[in-house]
Amino acid sequence: MVWEPPHRFVMAWQITGQWQFEPDLAKSSEVAVRFTREADGATRVDLEHRYLHRHGADANAIRTAVDAPNGWGGLLDL
Template identity: 35%
Template sequence: MTTPIPAIEGKTTVNLSRDRAFALFTGSFGAWWPRQYHIGAAEVADVVLEPREGGRWFELGVDGSECDWGRVLAWEPPERLLFTWQIGGDWQFDPDPTHASEIEVRFHADGPEQTTIEVEQRHFERLVGGEGVYGAIEHGGGGWVALLAAFSQLVASETGGGRA
């Protein structure tokens, strides 16, 4: 039996309706995802999350190349999103879905124009080299706390305030 690796969590509150927060989070990954976090050979032009169950999560290189990161498992706008992270300790995509951690994102309406977003990335033990991936995400760049801060900055730039 594999020893469980703790989940990585993050939380932020933004001054957007839940519908708008879900749409911006899912439809604008490339606008808030840090460009240095990629696995393809080319620099990142965009990060795409296809808006449907079974959709791909991938990076698009400036040269037009595509590099898969995972798949969408649940698409439940504006409440919930569940997708896989299929990047192992060698920092390459693993097409085997049994070698995937999961990222669950929940959107909670705190009012008509305020939403709390909670992220949990779990099941690192499923990844080949999962302990190394966990360490790199949690300690190398601030994990989902830092990623959600980048999303909050995008919201602030689009709304003139954005973060509650």
């Protein structure tokens, strides 16, 4: 959806609450990732998973999954 190396990218989250592919972008959320160089040379990574409401009845299940310890936060801690 958006590719701006080395600063950010945005991708469609085309996965249902049952972890199946969702071909309809109108029923998909977006994951935006931004990379910021810090003063000490480290890279800060900010991730925003937005428009979860587009998943309809699956929105809460997806929110719970990506907020879990092995969700986005757990992946970013690696």
